[in-house]
Amino acid sequence: MPSYRAPLEDVKFLLDDVFHFDRYNNLPGFSDASADVRDAILSEAAKFSEEVLQPLNRVGDLEGCKRDDDGRVTTPKGFKEAFRQMGEGGWIGLAGPVEYGGQGLPQTLAQTIGEFMISANMAFSMYHGLTLGAVAALVAHADDGIKQTYIPNMLAGKWAGTMNLTEPHCGTDLGLLRTKAARQADGSFKISGTKIFISGGDQDITENIVHLVIARIEGAPAGTKGISLFVVPKFLVNADGSLGARNGVSCGSIEHKMGIHGNATCVMNYDNATGWLVGEENKGLNAMFVMMNEARLGVAAQGLAQSEVAYQNAVAYAKERLQGRSLSGPKAPDKAADPIIVHPDVRRTLLTIRAFNEASRAMMIWTSLKADVARKSSDAKERQEAEDHLGLLTPVMKGVMTDLGFSNAVAAQQMFGGHGYIAEWGMEQFVRDARIAMIYEGANGIQALDLVGRKLPKDGGRAAMAFFNEVGAFAKEHGGDEAMKPYVAPLSTALGHLQQATMWLMQNAMAKPDNAGAASTDYMHLFGLVVLGYMWARMAKVASDKIAAGDGAQHLRTKLVTGKFFMERVLPETAAHLARIQSGAATTMELAADAF
Known part of the structure; x- marks a missing residue:
């Protein structure tokens, strides 16, 4: 069975010695994350990831998510309880705004902890990862009423969030979308259409699900200029904050996927569902891109995280598996053969993966610090420089870290020989789970075009x-x-x-x-x-x-x-x-x- 240990020593080296975390104490939230505090937080996050989430990884892969005849979706055994612990432990709201119940700590700390949780259980981590992306979009663009209604429960882990863009006939080219929004007299809208590939589209781990849906208001311009964003809850929310009637949104089916079986990837049907406009009419992509950019950095972390856990298990196997003798003479003469880690090509493979992991982790922390500066600095020049960095490196990180993360998972699987192809060793799950990261949130070819065509000039x-x-x-x-x-x-x-x-x-x-x-x-x-x-x-x-x-x-x-x-x-x-x-x-x- 596979195992995982959070790379605490490497993270501490990066935060303390390379990027000098404490130098950012002029930014809100950083002084609350002193060395002792962040070490304690990181240690507890490691413990939660290793002891609670990692044991559920294979469970989620084997059981998957199920939809009954009434359209209700259930998640694998243990997921609901683990998500409850996440919410009660404050992990979801760690970097969330204090005014909505979050702890206001640096995003850098949350991003670092995110790597641990993704390595431990990528499918599970997507439920709260997308929730945080939805929160970011609402914080940036929603009105105060929507923020107060939804964000506190999302940060507390009581409600989850999703992102609804893709339709059966359009993915990257969102200007082709057909989902419609009909204006109502009370200021709300009726949303009708079908969305596909919706991660966490339905589940049984939270009381409510807050769907962010892009649609075209009747009479709006064609193409991307006529796209608006709406918040569409699974259950309507009463004036006192309690849950009301079921909204006109349902899961039509669950996709049968190559990997991430523990996450419910749904076809979502909107049938005159009640929704409320987020931000300005026909400016929905501006709001949704906040969530998409958050998600792209999260997906980059998935590439690193799967590479890291695959590496750890490959190293453990290479130290134990006896096969052949070292080219320079026996290294374990008391045994029938040497462990395969003595062989140069095995070491080349492992060092290639390790070198990627450690540099990618540094790049992730470096960029996360820039994100904190962009959000929190009072210096306009600092914010601009940080925004420039984020804009330029987001497609690089998403594309490169997921391409190489998948390649590294395959290379780590190769270390096991035939055993790597057998499910019980866990390596083939890492390969299957890592593969999706190259595709969703903008396929990597699109990331490359975005870099060359938009971000570079x-x-x-x-x-x-x-x-x-x-x-x-x-x-x-x-x-x-x-x-x-x-x-x-x-x-x-x-x-x-x-x-x-x-x-x-x-x-x-x-x-x-x-x-x-x-x-x-x-x-x-x-x-x-x-x-x-x-x-x-x-x-x-x-x-x-x-x-x-x-x-x-x-x-x-x-x-x-x-x-x-x-x-x-x-x-x-x-x-x-x-x-x-x-x-x-x-x-x-x-x-x-x-x-x-």
Whole structure:
């Protein structure tokens, strides 16, 4: 059976030593999360993830969610009680606004804890993850009445939230949606239509479900300009806050999926369901994008989290599984064979996954801190810089972390040989669960197009130039440090490849847009590798300085070796991405469709 242990030591290193969490104490909520407090919170979150959520992961996969003849959905055994504990423990409202019952702690802390919970049980974690995304959209765009009616119970775990975008005939192109909203005399709307792929669309773990639904008000413009957002509860809410009649929303069926069986993915039918407008008419996408961006960072964390838990189990197996002898001579002469971790290719595989995990965790915490700055700083320039960072890196993180997270889950499964293909070992579930992260919340090809077509040129390339300048300045500052040369030199080379690729796109994409389309995925991964390399260089600098100051902790030396491996064996892939980008789109687009 698989196991999981939250990476507390690595998280503490990142929060305390690399990103200096306490330096943000000028922001609301940070001073309440002192080192002692956050260590206690992280430890309790680890315990909850390891002891409550992880044992339910295989249960959820085997049992799945069920819909009865009356349309009622039940979740796997133990899920309802675990969700109750989450709510009562304050985990859902950890970073929620204090005025709605949240604790007001930094989003960075909540995001870090989120990784633990996703590693322990990805399907379960989606119920509260989407709830928090819905809360974010309501906080940003709903009126006070809607906020007071819904958010406190959502943060308390009594009610859950969902996001309803996709319809049977439209996914990415939301301008094609057909769900209608009919205006009522009392200011409400009647919502009618069908939505598909709705995570947590129905379940039995909360008293109510707050659906955020995009629809077109009758008479609104065609396309995305005519989309509005509505809050549509499963049960109507009375004036005193109690639950009233069942609304006209129901689960038509549950999708039979490759993975995340413990999460109910529903076809939702809206039949004159009562809903209320969130934000302005015909500006629904602006409001929904708040939730979508939250969700995309959450999905990026899913890529990391599945890679981490798969890695942990692969390492445990590699240390125990006896097979063959070391190429340099027996390492366990008292045994019939050596453990497979002695073999170079096994180590290459494990180090590749580990190097990704640690750098991705750093990128996630770095970006989460930017999100806190964007929301809480009183300095307009700081907020702008943080927003630029989030806009630029969100598609990179979602695309790269989920692509590589899935690849790493497959590689970790490979360590088990035939046992990895057998369900009881748990590795094939990690592979199946990780696969969806590359698809939902905007498939990764769309993330790449968003990066190249929108985020890169936005504001004259301001965000990209700021990133290039930051990485370049770091490399220049530490290039003369002998201990840092194994990290700075490869990073500088990779940054040069990214800058060349960016210049090539500037020169070749405007006149021939297919060049941008053909280059987009390679560019996204090239960008992601440079960010991961920058994270490794920053971590190596801290570890090197601490060792030079006399800190003999083993994890610091391990950090330097893992980072060096990344620079030697992973980061050089930027050259291949650059070559593919510069080859252009001609050959890619040459064949007629019927030649495929």
